[in-house]
Amino acid sequence: MNVAVCVGCGETKEGAFTPCDECGLDPARAGTDRMLQARSLLLSERFHSERELLALGRKIHLGEAVPYDTAKLAELVEELKTRKLPIVSSSGPGCSILTWGILGMMGTLAAGLGWLWWSARG
């Protein structure tokens, strides 16, 4: 269980980069907005206990300023720049379509070769 808090509305959610059910904020889709992703990551179980996260979420919900650790944020932005995001490295639907496409092509090729072999034999 990886509890995180939405930086937009303070709703508790599963995973720092998952879209928020409450306000629809999707840090993964923000693309190059590393600061938003870093803030999302900072408000996850990686840095806070679930209890702390709930308290932070309540603050955001009430519109209070959340004391982000700016040094940590800068560090995370760097990390996000240099390293692949966890969400990007996991295989998306596009990746599986490509895999299946290649598998399908190989299957067709194998069938074609089999037919050639069969017809050459006779």
Ligand SMILES: [Zn+2]
């Ligand atoms: Zn939200």
